[in-house]
Every structure is written in C-alpha cells, then in structure tokens.
Amino acid sequence: MQRGSDRSKLFSRRAAVLGGGKLVLLSALVGRMYYLQVVEAPRFKTMAEENRISIRLLPPPRGRIVDRFGEELAVNEQNYRVIITAEDTNGNPTGTLDTLGQVIEISEKEKKKILKEIKRKRSFVPVTVRENLTWEEVAQIEVNTPDLPGSEIDVGQTRHYPKGTHSAHVLGYVASVTEKDAKDDPLLELPGFRIGKSGVERLHDLKLRGSGGTSQVEVNALGRVIQEVERQEGQPGAEVTLTLDAGLQEMTAERLGEDAAASVVLDIHTGEVLSMASNPSYDPNAFNRGLSHKEWQNLITNPRGPLTNKAIAGQYAPGSTFKMVVALAALEKGVITPSQRITCEGHMDLGNARFHCWKKGGHGPMNMIEAHMHSCDIYFYDIAKRIGINRIHDMARRLGIGDKTGLDLPGERTGLMPSRDWKLATIGAPWQGGETLITGIGQGYVLATPLQLAVMTARLVSGKKVVPHLTRKISTSQGIEVPVRKEFEPLGINPHHLKIIHKGMNAVTNIPGGTAFRARIKEREFTMAGKTGTAQVRRISKAERDVRVLKNNELPWELRDHALFVGFAPYDNPRYAAAVVVEHGGSGSKAAAPIVRDILLEAQRRESARGEPLVAPSPADKKDDKEA
Template sequence: MHRSSDRSKLFSRRAAVLGGGKLVLMSALVGRMYYLQVVEAPRFKTMAEENRISIRLLPPPRGNIVDRFGEELAVNEQNYRVIITAEDTNGNPKGTLDTLGQIIEIGEKEKNKILKEIKRKRSFVPVTVRENLTWEEVAQIEVNTPDLPGSEIDVGQTRHYPKGNYSAHVLGYVASVTERDAKDDPLLELPGFRIGKSGIEKLHDLKLRGTGGTSQVEVNALGRVIQEVQRQDGEPGAEITLTLDAGLQEMVAERLGEEAAAAVVLDIHTGEVLSMASSPTYDPNAFNRGLSHKEWQNLITNPRGPLTNKAIAGQYAPGSTFKMVVALAALEKGVITPSQEIYCPGHMELGNARFHCWKRGGHGHVNMEEAHMHSCDVYFYEIAKRTGINRIHDMARRLGIGELNGIDLPGERTGLMPSRDWKLATIGAPWQGGETLITGIGQGYVLATPLQLAVMTARIVSGTKIIPHLTRKITTSDAVEVPVRTTFEPLGISQAHLKIVQRGMNAVTNIPGGTAFRSRIKEAEFAMAGKTGTAQVRRISKSERDTRVLKNDELPWELRDHALFVAFAPYNNPRYAVSVVVEHGGSGSKTAAPIARDILLEAQRRESARGELLVPTKTTPKKNEKEA
C-alpha cells in the first residue's frame, strides 16, 4: 500500500509538472498570436499591401521653349511606337518581328538586339521595337494586327523642334541618359527618358524636366499588372521664354545659307540677343529620334563644323573690325587727335621689317574718320605703336574682347587679347614692337568670337558694359521668374571719343569711298554704321608681293581670308548691333557687309511693323567734310 501511494504521488507530481509546462507553452503561444495578430497587425497589413501594390514613377511633360512673342521653338509631340509582348506572340516573337520587318525597316542587328532583350525580360513585359513612327506606319501596323500577334501601338511623348535647324545651336537638343550622366534624379532611371545635352535644353534642364508623378498599380506574385489603383500626375516642366525673335532668327539662318558663318544681333540697350545663328547647322530632331552611324559621321567629319556654335565658340582674328578699339585707346591716351593726319604711302617700316597697307599705293594723308572710312592699315599701325600694347589690351577688355561675356549658354569661349605679361607667361618670350603693329589691325594673337564683336559694337554705341543674355523669363505652374538684370555700368570711356568712332563707322557705310558704301541701307531712317574686316589666315610671302598677291577666289577655300563686319542701326537712334563672320569668305565688304545690311534692315522693319520702333525723323547721314 505504501509503495502504491508513493507511485500515485509521483505520477500526480509529474502530471502537474507536465500540465504546468503545457500551460506555459499555451500561454506563450497565445501571447505570441496576440502580439502578431493584434499588436503587429498594422505593420503586417502594410507589408502585405506593399507586396500587392507597386508604385511606379511617371515622367512629367518637358517644359516648352518659346521666343519673345510666345512662338513655340521646342515642344512635346505624341510619339507613336510599336511594342511586342512575348507571351502574346504564340511563342514566336521572331516570327512577329519578321512580319513587322516587312512593314517598317528593321535591320538584322536590330532584330537580334530586340530578341535578346525579350529573352532577358519576363514574358509579359513589353519591349519597344521602334519609336517615332509616322502616321502611315502606324496605320499599316494597325491594319495588319491579325498577322502581328503580340504587337501593339503605344503612345508616349517626344521632343520636337518646329523650326527645325534654324535655332539648333541656341536650343540644343535632348538625348537618352547615359552612364556618364549623374543619377541624382529618379526620373533619369526611367526607360526612354531624355535630358538636355546642349544649348538652352542643357542650361535649363532641371527646370524643363518638371517633377515626376506616381501610379499605384496592383500586381500579382509574378509582378504582372492587374489594375491601376491610384494616379497622381507630376508637375510639368517650366516654360522658358527666350529673347530670340523667331522670325528674325529664321531670316538670319537662311541668309547665312551653307556658308561656314555666324551672326549675332543684340539690343544695345538691354543686351537681349534677338538672333544668334551659326552655319552650317543640324536638325536637333535627329538627335531625339536617334542618329544613324552614317549621319553622325557626316556631322563630325564636315570641315565646316555644323556641331559647333560658331557664334560663341568660333574664335577668329577680328581684322579691321578691331580698329575702333585701337582708336579709342589712342584717343584716351592722347597720342592723336581726331583731325590729326597720318601719311600712308602703302607701307610702314619698323627696324628691318616692312608692314604693308591693304592698298598697294597707300591712302595718302588721312585723319581718324578717313582712316576708318578707308580702313587704312598704316594709320592704325602708327597709332598702335604710339599707344602701346598694354593700353590697347585694357581698352579691348573693357569692350568685351578676350574675356567671357557671361551669355547664358554653355560653351562660350574667351577669345584672346594679348599683352606683354601674357606673352611672357605663355610663350616665355618678350613682346616685340612689330607685334603691336599687327595687333593694331586685329591680326597676330588677337582672337574674338562673333558674340564678342557684337558686344564690342553695342558697348561702343551705348557707352555701357552691356551683358548679353538669352533667357527672358521662366514660367512654372505657380510662379514667373524673371532673371535679374542690373543697370549696366558705364564703361568710363569719354562720350566724345565714342562719338568720333561712331562717325568713322558712319563714313564706312554712308559716304562714297567707304569700304562698305555699296552695302549701305539706302532708307535714311534705317541707315546703319559699320566697319568691315578681312582677316588673313595665311602669310603672304615677299616673292608673292613682288609679283602679284593671289586673289581669294584663286586660292583653295581653306586658305581664303575670313570676312567680317560689325554694325549698328539706325544711325540716328541706335538700337541694334550686329556682327557677321564668314569663314574664308574673302572680303568683309563684299561678303559679310551685305549679310549684315539685310539682317539689320529686316530687324528694323519687323519692329517698325509692330509699331515698337521709334523711327527718327528722316535725315541724310552727315557727309565727310571733304566730300561736302
């Protein structure tokens, strides 16, 4: 009995321990279930929703670019593209591609690339076959849909430039994002997203992009989209209003034609760029749709440089257009008076070297106005020698030569304005007296861009340090941003001296015998004043001078002189400044001056037609006293 009682107690104790253990385990299980189902319920619900809901980024419409009057220069258009979904091709995506190839051109390399991408992606993910389809191509594909299983026409947006190549160098272009582009914006990860690569498109790219939207779509375990749950559109990009006059820009581009040339038109009071053209040009739409290898090779091997914006990146010896700078430096130093004459026999001696005037027999006795009028080289050799290179350098920099002018456009180059210190630091040799003479006629080391020549002219006329700009305003969905333009500071050049040079420019175009008299504007109210320039690109040997200097049309194109012309108008009430440079154009008076005349006349007529130009009282430009 005693043993039976002990066993019963032992069993009871073990049962109690076992029951207690079970109770503890059950309590822990209940507690864990409570924690997971009650306390952590919101978190697990969120995780489940995230598994079911996929958030996708939506690209916003890129902002438009318009001219000063609101005319569209860069817009968005519908982009029709054909896509293929592998799972809908009845297991034969290659067959669908082959059939598509009979409707639209698809090369073998392109087919292989598409098939490789189809294999890499899930079968229900569509793959783009071709973008920027024409309406005729879309119609043909739609008609043949029964024979094209898995194919579908999709509609997106693409960048379009309505004016084509007329403003290509100013607007720039957009292209696909590359590995070299910074990935600081999630939009850049979107397939087919494009960013600005040059020009205004690049400068204002962040503002033009806008803000991406989001689309919440329901997906299954494999990632297949079931339905869109919610959509929030982003903010479209800002609209950029430029200072350009699209009509004038078109005229300037057409006037330059296929010459390797550039032209810039400025408002001398505001610094607004009304036109900036560089030729030959290119079609920015081609970069958006994708250039073929052949098209790209044609662009980069063209000796006339269609991809270079010559207006801000072309650097040329300014030739005789630089003579106004030398005259102002000489007047400021007081080495000559406007009426003082210098004798030109056709050359000047300095040491053992002879420096020639462009006119073989010389110009005789000329004063400052006549020296501008006839573009006498000997006169400017002499006053450059009296003035010195450093004073000429300082005057040139005040007028915008040899430094960045601050244009709001990528790619501006500085040109070059030499000095004694520059030569010693750069070349390691002292400055020579003959180099001062050559600088006096805008040759030698001096280099300027067409924009700098236009700025120089505008500053000579206005007497202020005008700064050129292209952006007029930036308009977003909730604000209008106008770039701050401070009042331009005075140049510190005597107004009397500026007037002397302006009269010399007037003599060039409006007095018989002036180097550009044949290219004058005959309507007195629109009369222009200007300065011709012809810059040598080769050295003329002594033997050639002793026999006969070859004419430009007798030389290969690349050895011909550059033709330049700068001007302002109207002479009696100045508003516009223009510069024209034609590479290897020969003579500034024969090639560049007529182009500048037509541009200035068109600019004034356009403004007059809108009633914005205050046309002065008709007066005949003052004649030279000797002519009178």
C-alpha cells in the same frame, strides 16, 4: 503489487513532464501567434499593402521654349511607338517580330536587341520595338493586328523643334540619360526619359523638366498590374521665353546660306539677343529620335564644324573690325586728334621688319575718319605704336574683347586679348614692337568671338557696358520669373570720341570709296554704319609679295582669309548691333557686309511693321553729334 504501483507512478510522472513540455510549447506558440497577429499586426498590414500596391512615377510634360512673341521653338508631340508583350505572343515573340518586320522596317540587329531585352525582362513587361512611328506606320500596324499577337500601339511624348536647323545651336537638344549624368532626380531613372544636353535645353533643364506625378497600381505576387488605384499628375515643366525673334532668326540662318559662318544681332538698349545663327547647323530632332552611327560620324568629321556654335565658341582674329578699338584708345590717350593726318605709302618699317598696307602703293595722307573709311593699315600701325599694347589691351577689355560676355548660354569661349604680362606668363618671352603693330589691325594673338564683336559694337554705339542675354522670362505654375537685369554701367569713355568712331563707321558704308559702300542700306530711314574686316589665316612671304600675292579664289578654301563685318542701325538713332564672320570668305566687304546689311534691314522692317517706335535720341546726343 508494489512493482505495478511503481510503474504506474513512473508513467504518471513521465506523462506529467511530457504534458508540461507540451503545455510550455503550446504557450510559446500561442504567445508567438498573439505577438504576430496582435502586437505586430499594423506592421504586417503595411507590408502587405506595400506588396499589393505599387507606386510608379509618371514623367511630366517638358516645358515649351518660345520666342519673344510666343512662337514655338521647342514643343512636345505625340510619340507613337509599337511595343511587344512576350506572354501575349502565344510563346513566339520571334514570329511576331518577323511578321512586324514585314509591316515596318526592323533590321536584324534591332531584332536581336529586342529579343535580348525580352529575355531579360519578365514575360508580362512590354518591350519597345520602334518609336516615332508615322501615322501611316501606325495605321499599317493596326490593320495587321490580328496577325501580330502581343503587339500594340502605345502613345507617349517626344521633343520636337519646329524650326529644325535654324535655331539648333541656341536651343540645343535633348537625349537619353547616360551613366555620366548625375542621378539626383528619380525622373532620370525612367526608361526613355530625356534631358537637355546643350544650349537652352541644358541651361534651363531642371525647370523645363517639371516634377513627376505618381500612379498607384494594384499588382499580384509576380508584379503584374491588375488595376490602377489612384493617379496624381505631376507639375509640367516651366515655359521659357527667349529674347529671340523667330522670324529674324530664320531669315538670318537662311541668309548665311552654304557658308561656314556665324551671326549675332543685339538690341543695343537692352542687350537682348534677337538672332544668333551658326552655320552649318544640325537637326536637333535627330538627337531626340537617336542618331545612327553614320549620321554621328558625318557630324563629328565635318571640317566645317556643324556641332560647334561658332557665334559663341568660334574664335577669330577680328581683323580691321578691331581698328575702332585702337582709334578710341588713341583718342582717349590724346596721342592723336581726329583731324591729324598720317601718310600711308603702302608700307611701314620697324627695325629690320617691313609692315605692309593692304593697298599696294598706299592711301596717301589720312585723317581718322578717312582711315576708317578706307581701312588704312599704316594709319593704325602708327597710332598703335604710339599708345602701346597695354593701352590697346585695356580699351579692348572695356569693350568686351578677351573675356566672356556673360551671356546665359553654356559653351561661350573667352577669346584672347594679349598684353605684355600675358605673353611673358604664357609664352615666356618679352613683347615685341612688331606685335603691337599687327595687333593694331586685329591680327597676331588677338582673338574674338562673333558675339564679342557684336557686344563691342553695341558698347561703342551706346557708351555703356552692354551685357547680352537670351532668357526673357520663365513661366511656372507658381508664377512668372523674370531674371533681374541691372542697368548698364557707363564705360566712362568721352562721348565726343565715340561720335568720331560712329562717323568713321558711317563713312565706311555711306560715302563713295568706303570699303562697304556697295553694301550700304539705301533706304534713308534704315541707314547702316559699320566696319569691314579681312583676317589672314596664313603668312604671306616676301617672295610671294615680290612676285604677286595670290588672290583668295586662287587658294584652297582653308587658306583663304576670314571675312568679317560689324554694323549698327539705324545710324541716326541706333537700335541694333550686328556682327558676321564668314570663315574663309575672302573679303569682308564682299562676303560679310552684304549679310549684315540684309539682316539689319530685315530687323528694322520687322520693327516698323509691328509699329514699335524707336527710342528718340536725347537733346544731348544731338548736340554731341553736331560737335563731332
């Protein structure tokens, strides 16, 4: 009996321990459930909502770029593209692609790339097959939709440049984001998003992008979109207004024709760039749609450099267009007067070296205005020798040669204005007297861009430190931003000396015998003044001179002289300054001067048609002109 009682007590104790253990476990479970469902409820609710609601970034429309009159230069257009969703192709995306390939052109390489993309993504995620479809292609796809399961037309936006090649180097282009591009903006992660790669598109890229919007969509556990819950549109990109005159820009680009050339036109009073053309050009729309390998190779292997903006990055010996700089330096130093004559016999000796004038036999006695008019080399050799390279250097730098002009456009190069110190530091050799002479006619080490030559002309005409610019204003949703422009500082050059240079340039174009007389503007109210330049790209040997110097048309294209011309108009009341460089064009008077004439005439006629009055010269200017 005792033994049964002991067993009963043992069982009761074990049952009590087991029950206590269960109670402890049940208490822990209840406590944990309370913690998760009550204490942690807000956190898990948030996590659940985040898993259910997906926030997606919406690309904003890129801002427009327009000219000074509001004419569109870069805009957005609808981009029709065809996409394929694998789960809707009845398990046969390859078949849909093959059928689609009978409607629009799809290469085998493209098909393999698309199928690879389909395999990489989830079956409900659409994959782009082709972008930038024409309306005819869209219609053909829509008609054949029953035979194209899983395919549909999607509409987005693409960048478009209405002027095509005419403004390509100024505007630049947009292209897809690459790994090299900084990922400082979530917009850059969006598929197909494009950013500015060159020109104004690159300069103002951040403002042109705008800010992205958001779309809240409900998704299931696999990420498939069920419905859009909320949408908040972003801010469109800013509108950038340039100083360009689209009509003048188009005329300038067409006037350059087939030549490898560059042209710049400035407003002397404001520094505004009215036109800037570089030839040959390229179609910026091609970069947006995506260049083929063949198209890219054609661009980068073209010896005439279609991708280079020659107006700001082409560096050329200025030739005789530099002679005004030398003359002005001599006048400021007082080593010569405008009426003093120097005799040109066709050559000049310095030590054992002989330096030739372009005119065999010489020009005879020349004063300063006549020397400009006939572009006599011996005259400028002589005055260059008198003043020395450093004074020429200092005057050239004041007029904008050998340094960046400050233009608001990426890619500008500095050119080169040599000096004694420069040669010693760069080449490690002392400066030679003969180098001063050839610098005096714009040859040797001196290099300038067409933009620098236009700025030089504007400064010679105005007597002020003209700084060019392209951006007129930037319009955003917050208001209009106008870049601050300081008033141009005086150069500190004697205005009487500047008038002498003006008269010399006038003689070049408007007095019979001037090197550009045949290229003059005959309408009196539009009269142009300027200076020709012909820059050698090869050395003429003594043996060739003894026999006969070959003419440009007898030489290969790459050995012909560069042709240059700088000018301003109208002469009595200057408003426009222009420079043109024609690579291997031969003669400045024949190849470059007529182009500048036509451009300056067009600029003035456009101004006259708009009824814009020219700035009237002050009484002091009239007095200085009479004295000069």
